[in-house]
Amino acid sequence: MSAIILGIESSCDDTSAAVIKDGYLLSNVVSSQAVHEAYGGVVPELASRAHQQNIVPVVHEALKRAGVTKEELSAVAFTRGPGLMGSLLVGVSFAKGFARSLNIPMIDVNHLTGHVLAHFIKAEGEEEERQPVYPFLCLLVSGGNSQIILVKAYNDMEILGQTIDDAAGEAIDKCSKVMGLGYPGGPIIDKLARQGNPKAFTFSKPHIPGLDYSFSGLKTSFLYSLRDWLKEDPDFIEHHKVDLAASLEATVVDILMDKLRKAAKEYKINEIAVAGGVSANNGLRNAFREHAEKYGWNIFIPKFSYTTDNAAMIAITGYFKYLDKDFCSIDLPAYSRVTL
Ligand code: KG4
Numbered sequence: 001m002s003a004i005i006l007g008i009e010s011s012c013d014d015t016s017a018a019v020i021k022d023g024y025l026l027s028n029v030v031s032s033q034a035v036h037e038a039y040g041g042v043v044p045e046l047a048s049r050a051h052q053q054n055i056v057p058v059v060h061e062a063l064k065r066a067g068v069t070k071e072e073l074s075a076v077a078f079t080r081g082p083g084l085m086g087s088l089l090v091g092v093s094f095a096k097g098f099a100r101s102l103n104i105p106m107i108d109v110n111h112l113t114g115h116v117l118a119h120f121i122k123a124e125g126e127e128e129e130r131q132p133v134y135p136f137l138c139l140l141v142s143g144g145n146s147q148i149i150l151v152k153a154y155n156d157m158e159i160l161g162q163t164i165d166d167a168a169g170e171a172i173d174k175c176s177k178v179m180g181l182g183y184p185g186g187p188i189i190d191k192l193a194r195q196g197n198p199k200a201f202t203f204s205k206p207h208i209p210g211l212d213y214s215f216s217g218l219k220t221s222f223l224y225s226l227r228d229w230l231k232e233d234p235d236f237i238e239h240h241k242v243d244l245a246a247s248l249e250a251t252v253v254d255i256l257m258d259k260l261r262k263a264a265k266e267y268k269i270n271e272i273a274v275a276g277g278v279s280a281n282n283g284l285r286n287a288f289r290e291h292a293e294k295y296g297w298n299i300f301i302p303k304f305s306y307t308t309d310n311a312a313m314i315a316i317t318g319y320f321k322y323l324d325k326d327f328c329s330i331d332l333p334a335y336s337r338v339t340l
Contacts (some may be wrong), residue, residue, distance in 0.1 A: 003074045003322050006098075007315025008059070010091030011083025011111045012143075013042045015054035018311035019066035020319050024124045026066035028305065028312040031058050040183045048086030055094050062311070073104055075327070077318020080108035081335035082144070088334040096330050105327040107318040112340050114313035115140055115275040116151055118306040121316045132271050132300045139260050141284070142276035143169035143184070146213045146256070148263045149340065151273075154320045157340045160263055161211025168252050169278045171215035175222045175248050179237050189245045190281050196246030198283075201225070203251045211259050211266075218251060249283045257287050264297065273300035280307040 002022050009016040013036055018028040033050045036042045063070060078095035081088055099106040116138045120131055132138075137160075138149045146163040166174070169186055176185020181192075204221040206214040226244075229236040237244065264272060274288055285301055292299045306313060321327075 003319060004068055004072055005107075005315045005318045005322055006059070006062070006073050006076045007109075007311040007313075007318055008055075008076065008078040008091045008095045009111070009114070009309055009311040009314045010051045010055065010087050011079045011081070012087055012309055013047045013050070014309040015051050015058050015091075016309065016311035017059040017062035018315045019062055019068055020121070020312070020315040021066075021068070023120070023316070023319055024122045025312050025315075026068065026124065027062045028310055029058050029062040029065065030310055037183055040177060042084070044084045044086050047084060048090060051087055051090035055090055059094070059098070070098075070102060073102060075099070075105040075107050075318060075322050076102075077107040077109050077314050077321070079111045079114065079314050080332065082111055082338045083336060085334060085336045088336065092334045100330060105322070106330065107321045107326065108328040108332055109314045109317045109321070110338065110340060111309075111314075112140060112145065112147075113157065114317045115142070116149060116157065116273070117154060117317045117320065118275060118302050118310075118313035119273050119300050120154075120320075121306065121312050130298075130300070132273050132298075135269060136271035136273055136300075137260070137263055137267065137269050138273040138275055139256060139279075140276045141168045141256065141274070141278035143167060143173065145276065146215070148211050148260060150267060150269075154317070155324075155326075159340055160267070161213065161259055163213040163215060164208065165214050165216040166219060168213070168215055168256060169276075171219045172248065172252060172278070174219050178223055178226060179241070179244065186278060186281065189249055190283070192242045192245035193249040193283060196242030196244070198246040198250035200240070200243035201247035203247065205251065205255055211263050213255065213259060215252070215255070218255070222248060249281065253281070253283045253287045256284065257291065261291070261295070264295070270295070270297045271300075272297045275302055275307070277308045280304055
């Protein structure tokens with residue numbers, strides 16, 4: 001019998017629902033919340049309220065696009081955490097109520113696991129993508145995380161290194177804010193960087209042992225350098241916008257790739273994947289391609305639609321757990337902070 005999983009994601013500011021049948025994606029609906037743009041960052045209470053408005057129509061649309069009725073569902077998978085508590089509670093409560101009313105199992109999914117397993121989503125009617133072979137390394141880079149993960153199985157992951165302060169996306173967003181660009185800064189910096197010179201400016205890089213990352217020093221270096229340059233030329237940002245963006249992006253990419261290379265060498269693994277919001281970055285994607293050529297890596301870069309928050313990755317994780325009958329109970333709470 002087929003396994004049809006409804007996935008629900010509401011950890012931050014995207015309300016998303018997706019349907020996966022036997023590992024193949026039938027639909028993936030994402031409703032993003034523009035309400036936060038005016039505030040330069042996600043406002044948790046507004047995010048929670050928007051999820052409440054969006055959740056029913058988004059689920060309805062996902063089922064409709066998949067051509068599946070709710071009675072045909074085998075299980076409901078949902079993001080349990082990490083994320084904003086008020087946002088998570090909307091998806092978690094909806095998923096539990098929906099699953100209970102249909103008398104089908106509910107499956108809790110760790111959002112970070114979902115990002116990593118997005119590489120296993122297959123799309124019907126499309127040429128089959130290559131999939132990583134266990135064990136592989138995954139660089140998970142988002143607004144809240146920068147981690148190098150050793151993925152031994154779908155349910156067995158080990159964090160080899162992670163940021164000791166800011167995440168890569170957070171650092172890019174903050175530097176972009178300092179430059180007076182819009183929110184979120186990542187895609188804006190990416191676009192500007194394509195026209196700039198990545199070697200125009202030099203910013204400090206961290207020297208920390210092992211496989212951990214640090215991005216707060218880069219943020220400070222960017223801020224202080226900019227402050228000095230602005231003293232000499234009040235229009236410095238306007239005059240050098242593209243070069244600033246390109247140099248910032250290149251520094252972040254260098255920091256990320258240096259440690260990833262080190263991990264690949266130490267663990268003798270050349271199956272290397274990237275995931276999370278920052279994996280949409282063109283500079284990072286190019287660096288992966290260059291490393292594949294130079295070091296013989298088998299690289300796995302997600303489709304753009306799977307880089308930011310989406311329920312397809314929750315549904316595929318739910319599918320794997322469903323096959324193992326790894327269900328959860330209705331009294332399971334959401335969690336805002338959790339590791340893999
Ligand atoms: O994974 P994600 O959607 O949300 C979580 O943090 O969970 O990641 C969001 C982060 C933000 O910092 C955003 O600026 C960054 O991903 N981002 C990018 C790009 N697109 C999104 N950073 C660099 N280049 C991009 N094209």
